[in-house]
Amino acid sequence: MKLDKVVDLVVIGGGAAGFMGAIKAAEEGVISVVILEATKRTLEKVRISGGGRCNVTNACWEPTELSQNYPRGKSSLIGAFNQFATGDAVAWFEERGLPLIIEPDGRIFPKSNSSKEVIRCLLNTANRAGVSYSTKMIVKTIKFMGEKGFFLQCSDGTSFNAKKILLATGGDPRGKKLAYCLGHQVIPAAPSIFSFNLTDFYHRTCAGITVDNAYLSLKCGSKLFKEYGRILITHKGLSGPAILRLSAFAARELHETRYKALLEVNWTSATNDSIKDSLKLYRENYSSRTLIQKYPFEGIPKRLWISFLSYLGISPQTRWGGFSKSQEIGLCDLLSKNVFSINSRGPYGEEFVTAGGVCLNEVNFKSMESRIQKGLYFAGEVLDIDGVTGGFNFQHCWTSAWIAGKAIAKDLALGTGRN
Numbered sequence: 001m002k003l004d005k006v007v008d009l010v011v012i013g014g015g016a017a018g019f020m021g022a023i024k025a026a027e028e029g030v031i032s033v034v035i036l037e038a039t040k041r042t043l044e045k046v047r048i049s050g051g052g053r054c055n056v057t058n059a060c061w062e063p064t065e066l067s068q069n070y071p072r073g074k075s076s077l078i079g080a081f082n083q084f085a086t087g088d089a090v091a092w093f094e095e096r097g098l099p100l101i102i103e104p105d106g107r108i109f110p111k112s113n114s115s116k117e118v119i120r121c122l123l124n125t126a127n128r129a130g131v132s133y134s135t136k137m138i139v140k141t142i143k144f145m146g147e148k149g150f151f152l153q154c155s156d157g158t159s160f161n162a163k164k165i166l167l168a169t170g171g172d173p174r175g176k177k178l179a180y181c182l183g184h185q186v187i188p189a190a191p192s193i194f195s196f197n198l199t200d201f202y203h204r205t206c207a208g209i210t211v212d213n214a215y216l217s218l219k220c221g222s223k224l225f226k227e228y229g230r231i232l233i234t235h236k237g238l239s240g241p242a243i244l245r246l247s248a249f250a251a252r253e254l255h256e257t258r259y260k261a262l263l264e265v266n267w268t269s270a271t272n273d274s275i276k277d278s279l280k281l282y283r284e285n286y287s288s289r290t291l292i293q294k295y296p297f298e299g300i301p302k303r304l305w306i307s308f309l310s311y312l313g314i315s316p317q318t319r320w321g322g323f324s325k326s327q328e329i330g331l332c333d334l335l336s337k338n339v340f341s342i343n344s345r346g347p348y349g350e351e352f353v354t355a356g357g358v359c360l361n362e363v364n365f366k367s368m369e370s371r372i373q374k375g376l377y378f379a380g381e382v383l384d385i386d387g388v389t390g391g392f393n394f395q396h397c398w399t400s401a402w403i404a405g406k407a408i409a410k411d412l413a414l415g416t417g418r419n
């Protein structure tokens, strides 16, 4: 029989959120902080993140604007970002010896371009703050013991007595089960951030081509989602930043319809009427030139233009003068409102996150403490929060964990946790 270990704070989950929460609590004066990690390695997702580079956060500095990048969690996070936002995360890492760089698209990475440096920074800071951690420790049960705090039982028989608990178990169902057993509602998981496989996709030969400034409308059940930006043609359909963003905002609805939905693409970002005007202008002004020699849409690469023409059965060698009215109508419709059926979910983007988790209205975002169970705190992906790609998923982990660590330290110092 192993003896119970008595600690101030047990952090369940040795990921980004778990480490940030533990460090903040220890730096604010909490004496005994222990992280328990189920697997044999801590910070594993940090290691594989951003293709091994770790996109730590994003240069989106203003809390309200930042919150717009979270399909789930948007309104709860505004207040939280007012406590700790992207600028604070950048300062936090740089003050602890991790220089960062901002890429032109706003994504922020370690200057070394290596996630190992982020891990090194978190581990060194945790060591300096006196945080201890154990791997291969799966927390199986948690019991609230009233004045004595919490009693935790691990799979190897080890048990802990903790005054406070920070649940930072990511998307892992084992963590969500613990939250459920402590009285929380857990929203079922659904994948987020993925590409679309399309039925009868006639642009397959254009795989690898990107189109900037596309307008997208997704009709899923009774809901309509809109997005604008760069799309990428794949062998099976569409991907790229605007598609990944669209998939994130419609993640729950797409999951419910089993990824059956209609996607309308405007390839040129121009209206139907102005496309019509451009085609008319070319017919009148360039009548002796062929459709492949000269065409009006700068953003449409030649290979893709040919693909549109061949879908309509129009030879690229046709002269503008011989371009018929019915061909014009067909092309105009295709460019401005090209409708595809989504038949399934394609591969994930660089980040894989799940929608779903602990129900947000059961958590006080000023402290990240449970509204159901006093002394229990949450941080990171265990919550029903997910961001779009670009560093936003780590950012909400840093934010929620920092707030939780600070609140736990304050609570313990005030004596409410010591009883």
Ligand SMILES: Cc1cc2nc3c(=O)[nH]c(=O)nc-3n(C[C@H](O)[C@H](O)[C@H](O)COP(=O)(O)OP(=O)(O)OC[C@H]3O[C@@H](n4cnc5c(N)ncnc54)[C@H](O)[C@@H]3O)c2cc1C
Binding pocket: 012, 013, 014, 015, 016, 017, 018, 036, 037, 038, 039, 042, 043, 044, 045, 046, 048, 049, 050, 051, 054, 055, 056, 057, 137, 138, 139, 140, 168, 169, 170, 171, 172, 174, 175, 350, 351, 352, 353, 379, 380, 381, 382, 390, 391, 392, 393, 394, 395, 397
């Ligand atoms: C391939 C990939 C690339 C990504 N790249 C990026 C990126 O570049 N930028 C970005 O912002 N986001 C990225 N993400 C998303 C980001 O990694 C996650 O949002 C983030 O890691 C979540 O952190 P977390 O601490 O909440 O959870 P996790 O990192 O999942 O940590 C939770 C930990 O809890 C442990 N655990 C679970 N249950 C128990 C239990 N009962 N007892 C003990 N331990 C338990 C798990 O083993 C796990 O280690 C990426 C994700 C993937 C998969």
